[in-house]
């Protein structure tokens with residue numbers, strides 16, 4: 001950054017011309033952020049990371065992502081990328097392929113695990129090792145706490161390990177995250193279900209705080225008479241067994257009921273396990289991610305909406321005929337039928353109609369509607385008990401990360417006697433909206449604790465503030481995929497590694513909204529040589545020389561500067 005030097009033409013005035021202005025330019029980029037960052041529940045500093053990728057600095061970009069989350073290698077594969085939906089470039093031509101670039105920086109960057117910042121005596125129990133539990137363990141260990149993760153399964157990862165198929169997320173990627181956390185001093189107790197043999201009360205008594213990330217591990221039943229008498233199974237059980245190698249093949253026609261993530265994973269897994277035909281039937285809402293739907297269609301899985309199974313007729317050959325009734329719409333979750341009817345003959349029914357928590361091990365006073373109600377700091381009704389992830393109402397991996405990060409601030413504040421709410425407000429990203437929890441930056445949090453003046457990042461930069469003239473149209477680079485003919489087994493990863501040069505090309509499309517990349521436009525276009533460059537490479541305004549024409553702000557490609565009324569400049573700078 002300090003390498004880019006601009007040579008001054010010398011001062012054009014020797015008198016103080018500041019009295020001519022009413023507005024003054026300021027470099028307010030530390031108080032701005034990109035919309036993609038606010039749109040990422042993990043709060044990743046995408047704008048700057050993509051600048052680093054563009055320079056080929058994959059390790060530095062990975063380090064920046066790891067400031068906020070332990071596993072860009074995982075979210076770079078399975079996140080539904082809400083960040084891309086709000087990318088400013090989407091209003092220009094096409095949004096940046098942020099998720100693909102996250103995968104690229106995880107593939108090509110290598111950095112050591114963070115070293116704990118302190119050595120606190122307090123011991124924290126994390127229950128559940130899904131994305132919420134792993135995120136909490138990582139950040140708590142980084143802050144210097146002793147952390148033990150209690151996991152009922154034999155391996156860690158939750159849905160990442162036992163739900164999402166290997167062709168989307170190879171299990172080795174999860175094992176690598178576990179190795180990193182062990183290297184940071186996190187202890188894992190697997191095969192340790194909190195319940196009758198390891199009571200919640202004991203855990204509470206033996207630890208200074210608890211983080212619960214126990215997810216939604218029970219499948220909702222399909223209420224259909226006779227379902228238990230035919231070949232049928234809940235989707236999460238089918239995926240679990242397939243991951244464990246306990247379902248090695250499946251024959252005939254597989255009928256999948258439901259149209260969320262689980263249904264799509266079931267259907268695509270069944271295809272890979274040898275099913276002759278796979279059909280998905282759903283009622284009204286196609287909730288699965290568009291990318292999943294696209295890939296399922298390419299893999300010749302049929303998807304048909306507006307149906308509900310109402311009757312089963314088992315056949316002598318072991319198959320079953322399913323009577324479907326047309327669905328118009330839903331009222332309070334119940335289908336309102338229409339006249340349409342059809343019959344589907346199949347060999348197996350796998351249903352994915354929702355999940356719920358198994359919270360029987362928790363004291364009833366903590367529960368609310370079968371889940372855990374938490375405040376903005378992830379704290380439950382018990383002051384020592386915090387929670388995050390699906391059990392608190394999040395729906396995907398990146399939301400689980402975001403919730404766990406807020407709880408880490410809550411736990412640290414409780415144990416160190418800090419004002420958690422005030423700290424949370426200082427490290428929240430983007431404008432707060434009533435009822436919504438904005439993403440938080442734990443990098444800023446650690447900076448604050450370390451005595452650095454962590455930037456207050458509030459305002460996200462809209463497309464209207466970007467100088468679009470500097471960005472000619474450039475096609476978005478597509479993600480490399482495994483060919484259809486090569487998608488044979490459950491472990492053939494579909495999304496391929498992104499070559500470095502492809503990642504660099506795509507990252508070069510980024511506006512780096514609200515960042516100063518030291519392009520020097522302000523310096524070059526200032527008619528009064530009022531822009532100064534400091535030793536660190538960054539610019540400042542010579543208040544005596546600036547007449548407030550605003551040329552520098554107009555020519556800044558990415559809104560790293562603003563014009564503010566004279567007098568406000570000190571407050572902003």
Ligand SMILES: Cc1cc2nc3c(=O)[nH]c(=O)nc-3n(C[C@H](O)[C@H](O)[C@H](O)COP(=O)(O)OP(=O)(O)OC[C@H]3O[C@@H](n4cnc5c(N)ncnc54)[C@H](O)[C@@H]3O)c2cc1C
Pocket residue numbers: 078079080127128129130131132133150151152153156157158159160163164192193194195213214215216217236239261262265361388389390391394395396397398400
């Ligand atoms: C099949 C499937 C595919 C999905 N695909 C995606 C996707 O592609 N992208 C995406 O963003 N989201 C996806 N999701 C949603 C996402 O996986 C979840 O939102 C996320 O895993 C929630 O994380 P969590 O940590 O809250 O819970 P989980 O991942 O469910 O982890 C909870 C952990 O707690 C453990 N546990 C539970 N009870 C106890 C106990 N009593 N004692 C000890 N341990 C216990 C469980 O064994 C488990 O390991 C998918 C979900 C499913 C089911």
Ligand code: SF4
Pocket residue numbers: 039040041042043044046075076079080081082083084098099102398
């Ligand atoms: S974690 Fe998801 S939302 Fe955040 S940057 Fe990655 S793809 Fe985008």
Ligand code: SF4
Pocket residue numbers: 034035036037046047050086087088089090096098509510511512513
């Ligand atoms: S252009 Fe780059 S910085 Fe701006 S919103 Fe899109 S990805 Fe983020």
